Amino acid sequence: MSFGLFFCPEGAGETSRFPGVTTKLDRQEEVEKLENNAEMYWTGLSPDDAREALVNKDKSMRDKRMTLKEAVSQFIKDGDNVGVGGFVNIRQPIAITHEMVRHGFKDLTLSWQSAGMGPDYLAGAMMVDESHFSIKRIELAYWAHEAFGLSPMFRYLAERGKIEIEDWSNYNMSARFKAGAMGLPFIPTRGPLGGDIASSCRTKIIDCPFTGRPIALLPASNPNVSIIHVQAADKYGNCIIRGTDCTCAELAMGSAHTIVTCEQLVSHELITAAPKEVGIPFAAVDAVIEVPFGAYPGACRRHYYFNGDHIKQFHTGATEMCKGGSSDTLKAYYDENIFGVETFDEFIAKFPVTKLMADQKAESFNCERLA
Amino acid sequence: MTASTDYTAQEIIVAAGAKVLEDKKIVFVGTGLPMVAALLAKLTHASGLIPVFEAGAVGPPLSVGLPISVGDSKTFTGASYVGGLNAAFEMTQRGFADFGFIGGAEVDMYGNLNSTMIGDYPAGYQTPKVRLPGSGGASDMAASCERTILIVPHDKRKFSEKLQYITSPGHLDGSPNARFKAGMQGKGPYRLISTKGIFDFDKETKRMRLIQTFPGETVESIQAATGFELLVAPDVTEFAPPTVEEVRMIREDIDPLGAFVKRA
Structure with a gap:
């Protein structure tokens, strides 16, 4: 410095x-x-380094289409802090996590507010073969599946002390991404105060200089790279998001690099027909890949609802390992569904068409509209 | 309104949770049974209830059914206003949330909740005995909604003298103005609904106080299943069992697939 x-x-x-x-x-x-300062350390980029990364970046409006394989090998490195988009099992960047698993990474830090299948796929890879894929640290508010239960991957890794954990709340993580996106080193929030989260993380509680009451200051999160799935994008990386925005815009704006997969790649003219609908601007995006079902077996508004059966099936092998069983079932899942295929399309092709259609139909009931 | 004789522990929680919710108020609804209760309230006495989900949907009619996630597509259809997590939690800080409705794995007499870990904190933080999902938005709602309604399944280990970890702050140590002094907003825990009864929190001491027993329970049976000394209201009443119609609505209309309300 x-x-x-x-x-x-x-x-x-x-x-x-x-x-x-x-x-x-x-x-x-x-x-x-x-x-x-022993209490403070940046686990992604420091605010100054994040600024520098953006200053030095080519921000031109150019064609950013490439394969997932190219994007993952070009923009993610061992040791990176990876920001995970979506929320629990909604719009999680599943296709990107599959490609990351095929590639193999070491000592990643993962940051998100609430997540399910995204980190499950990465953590499961670590459970199967730590020399191929490893997570060093997670910064999170929630890792589980709401109606679909706990994450056996989280339990396995946490209860065996295999990953560093830093607990925050949903708003904390969201505000940290927002601070990163705002170009600020910290953001004041009304929590964590009064419980144990404050002593689990790098929050500093100060007396507010204006009111005199305690207030929490949260360090910004500026990941090295964010992985995000959206409904629609153009080839430059302008993105439209339906349903919850989650914290995808904040993540993309705050990260040094962003990989975007989309259900639908559309023309620049269509994406910009209503510019206010653009949730993530092209300048924040480095790679755009059209991946239909890219958040499956999680849900994606207007496209498909959850495949809860597959979420449970995926968990079977990890649950066995939690109970002291072998990694055979989980390894077989990875061999068949991830290492045994070249692309995410081949993974999707393993589902019966009738099941994919049923999950699309369930979602079309959620947001009925004319074709 | 025939009283049901065939309902489960979760179904009476849902019925009680719905009754606590007031019409025309904004309630931040956490995942799980609070979502079922909010929908039941909306379909019965509180059609003007305004649910908000932390992933960003404000005031959806929930006409396409029970969401199974607080970011579910079903929370967005027909919503008046939609954003992301920051937009939602900024509303709680600002004071838009009359109620927050959350659950936890463990609760103490001051309504503090644990949903982070079972084990030895802080020494065993990085090697918990059981790792729970974490706060999600519960601690944010606990810190900034004006009042909170808590759901915790009742047993002696879960109603605990000392929490292993405080995820969502309630009345802290019960001392005067404890929440304000800590920098928090809102009045904190307002009601707690367990599998055995309904509780409020004493005005002076902020301690958990039994106000209604569920059918089949007594003050003594509930105290016996609680890991700390309960206060007891002078006029404890029995909570009326859910009606046949309420149970039918929960099973057939609201959660027909048993996403949150298990049949067993």
């Missing part, structure tokens, strides 16, 4: 015409104290 640009002659003190420039950071020992 360099403060050279802000150097002021000794003695300029607080009388400087630029008071923000002449702060205690001029004193070398104070700078060192900041840099060595």
